[in-house]
Amino acid sequence: MIQQRETFLNNIAAALGREVNKTKKPERNWKHNPQAVTLTDLSQDELVQLFKAQCVNIHTDYVETTAAELKAELSNRVDMYGGGPISVWEDERFDTYGLGVLLREEWPQAGVEVNEWDIQKGADNIKFAEKANVGITFSDITLAESATVVLFSNGGQGRSVSLLPQTYIAIIPKSTLVPRMTQAAQAISKKVQREEAVPPCINFISGPSNSADIEMNLVVGVHGPVKATYIIVEDR
Amino acid sequence: MSIKISDGQFKDKVKENLQDDFMRGAVSSAQDRLRFRRLETAEELGNWEEWRSHGEEIRKHVLENLDYYLQELSENVQKLGGHVHFAQTAEDANRYIEDVVKKKEAKKIVKSKSMVTEEIGLNAVLEKAGCEVIETDLGEYILQLDEHDPPSHIVAPALHKNKEQIRKVFAEKINYTKSNDPTELARHARETLRSEFLTADIGITGCNFAIAESGSISLVTNEGNARLATTVPKTQITVMGMERIVPTFEEFEVLVSLLTRSAVGQKLTSYVTVLSGPRREGDADGPEEFHLVIVDNGRSKILGTEFQSVLQCIRCAACINVCPVYRHIGGHSYNSIYPGPIGAVLTPLLGGYDDFKELPYASTLCGACTEACPVKIPLHELLHKHRQVIVEKEGKAPISEGLMMKAFGIGAASNPLYTTGTKLATKVMKPFMKDKEFISKGPGPLKEWTAIREFPTLKNERFRDWYKNREGGDKK
């Protein structure tokens, strides 16, 4: 439902001294385009280096590994954070990277509770995530400049997983790395133009939550996770 | 709270605030830190001026085509299953939100930081309707617990409070027993607020930028509270000033890059969240119902006037962080939820000259604000324009500059903070100085200013010295 739009827009047009325009897409002839040349000349390896260096600034642990070692590394990080419960997305990439065994056999057998997001369980997923010690997701697009993981949340990729647990781990396939937000924005905008659905929630996440509201002192860990790790992995 | 934070007069407020030593120390160190971090991250981009120019042209384009983009936005929100309410006035916006709250029989509402809801005085309306309204941004939470102390900065609202004061408030109001260590304080707020998020009926947020092409709203935050407010409660209400919109994700990205650097000196904040409509089928979190309230509340009266460019503002506070007057008198002196240079320009436009005609005089017209603004709003020119309008209307200035500067001048002679501010001004003005001569071709307002009086280059004579000499002259 849209309410009171007519008078509102007419009022704006009147202030601008013209007829209201609701149908003719305005031309965007930008004179400046600085984002087109920002960090675009870096090689993939240089992007990895940039990403890694920025992790320090955002208080995020950085781990680089191979697909074969990923399972051991992930298990390691979870132990370092004090174990389960663990909340994860429903995501076929866990199987692609051979992590299914860990999620469904090794962890449960070791007594570590795991919840793979299950839409049938509805709000119970949120409750579980809220109690979880670790949340784990993949990154859909990764920004080197700001060390940011971009998460598309819908269906099995619940928003809560990267938000409610005490700590957060993002698994980052190397191929998802792009220079900066520019490339992510272009990709999403293209989706819109092709009339593909944009997910109801997109998060650009750069490290753990923080605040400087008390005497400008940085506090890492406020409402979201208090610690974060990025595991960057060779593609499979 | 509405735009005005108390009944006091500007002059009295200045006096009151000048006596607050902690506040003044906090303000100046915050300014220094934020200014430094902004410059550092801006520099890293390499071509900051290009970015600013692009930011400016995007914001100008949006204002010129605001009707089209609001039409596009609202159509797209509706397609996604959301509701859009266009509110001409604060009362209208509040009425609509109160209606939604009543229909949902909501008891508890969590809010993430939003200047526009402060501006329209939403909390008071909802509290009167019997709701518990909880501010969840750490700074705003502190202020709310402390008997609704007003914000003194648009990005760091509790800047004027020290950690011991905060500890006392927490001890008194939320059973806090630990030290005044900021991390311990923040962790306690985390725990207390977590249970509020989980039991809230409605989440209310502001909006940094709406994206017309996809019907999205966005939230640029560090703490994660805006994400919580839009993940757990069943209903989400987002309130946005009508000008806070961009055409597509591509312009969105540019403005976010400018905003995070200018506001907090970060390449990106911890969370930039883009939300498009309510949850979809198969989603287990996110709101079931989504309402977008688009607020005019005096903004359209600014469109089409010589003050239009103030609507380019992206609320980053960079202008506040470099202002020597803000540094000296603090945020509360402005008596507006929008302090500093942006507040001195915007508040009289939204709140009227009757209550705020002194604000355009709370400036040395040094131009540091204009230089800092990521979307190139000519703030000091607009301040000067205000003065012209006021003098034309009233036949005289509402507050003599003498009185104003005397108020600022308390301790100024021995106050190194004030000198820093004017030192910065010297740098800003450099391009306009011809061999240490008087400024003859300053940017707009200086030009006009020089037309009516001599304005010596700050390099040779600091403003306060110049003023002191003038003051002496006035007394004759």
Ligand code: SF4
């Ligand atoms: S006027 Fe410019 S510098 Fe000041 S808050 Fe607005 S965008 Fe930022």
